Amino acid sequence: MNDHPRIPLAGVIGSPIAHSRSPALHGYWLKQYGIRGHYIPMDVAAEDLETVLRVLPKAGFVGCNVTIPHKEAVLALADVVSDRAALIGAANTLIFRPDGRIHADNTDGYGFIANLREGAPGWAPAEGPAAVIGAGGAARAIVASLLEVGVPEIRISNRTRARADVLRTEFGARVVVYDWVQAGNMMEDARTVVNTSSLGMEGKAEFRVPLDALDSRAVVTDCVYTPLRTKLLEEAAAMGCTTVDGLGMLLHQAVPGFERWFGHRPEVTAELREAVLSA
Known part of the structure; x- marks a missing residue:
């Protein structure tokens, strides 16, 4: 024994x-x-x-x-x-x-969806498109999970367009790629907005995607959690959006x-x- x-x-x-x-x-x-x-x-x-x-x-x-x-x-x-x-x-x-x-x-996709459901209990993924900023490893998990829960269209923009095009090829017709200079246009009527890039993180480049077209009904989340309240979340909250930080x-x-x-x-x-x- x-x-x-x-x-x-x-x-x-x-x-x-x-x-x-x-x-x-x-x-x-x-x-x-x-x-x-x-x-x-x-x-x-x-x-x-x-x-x-x-x-x-x-x-x-x-x-x-x-x-x-x-x-x-x-x-x-x-x-x-x-x-x-x-x-x-x-x-x-x-x-x-x-x-x-x-x-x-x-388990990144599981963590992403669980965090959104906890932070925005009224979130209804099927109600409208999602706008995703960035096309790296986190974006891959998030796109897969958003498709799984029924988001009808996922709009992606990345500083290097080729990486976003790869996601379009791999995940199919519900993914639409926007040029980086048009990233702000993705926000129009989007019900879910996600920053999967390092923009806005302490020590990284500032988040500069224009939010003029952001719908106040959107749920906005940022994978960056240093700082916990990023510029994206602060601006979205000021526009009436529900925001969810990335720590969850x-x-x-x-x-x-x-x-x-x-x-x-x-x-x-x-x-x-x-x-x-x-x-």
Whole structure:
């Protein structure tokens, strides 16, 4: 009989990783629910990714989150890839099975939708088009989730149009691409507006997409959460829109992974938000 069962370990892999709020998030839940486990940040270079992933299960890891720049690369290293991760072309959550096999999933879209439904309870995705700014990894997950919940048309604009055209090709006829200089025009009659780019983030370029055509009935959300109230959200709120900050997406996307790794489905609460913001 083993009197000392292994303590489950999980973490987040990326490079750089010191800025990640995920250790504070999962650490809060582990403490709140009295679970004997640990969640740690791991700065892993691209050339070491496969070696590290193969070793972690042997060291007691039950899974991990994956962030920039490894979210696409892990798909080729996983033994099992969920339909969602395959569709999005990236994974953010890995589960290490007892036999050592790696299961890759993407919970970003789940986190995005859960955050919108919590922050804007009256949100009705089928009521009108969505305008999406940016065409990177976050946009892929968000476009897939918006299509799944019934948004009739998704308008995308990106500083480099070619990246938006790729999403149009992969996700089909409900996706319409706008040139960057026409990004403001996407807002007309849009009921959902999403910034998936880094515009407006602390230390990044300012958000300058004109909002003149923004409909006051729109729900506006920003994936940026540093600052929590971005220029986009401030201006949209002043125009009468319902706004939802980006922190909730980070919190909600963590729920499925924590449940798989530690055996308890955690709750997203106001206290959790405060703990992560003050980390």
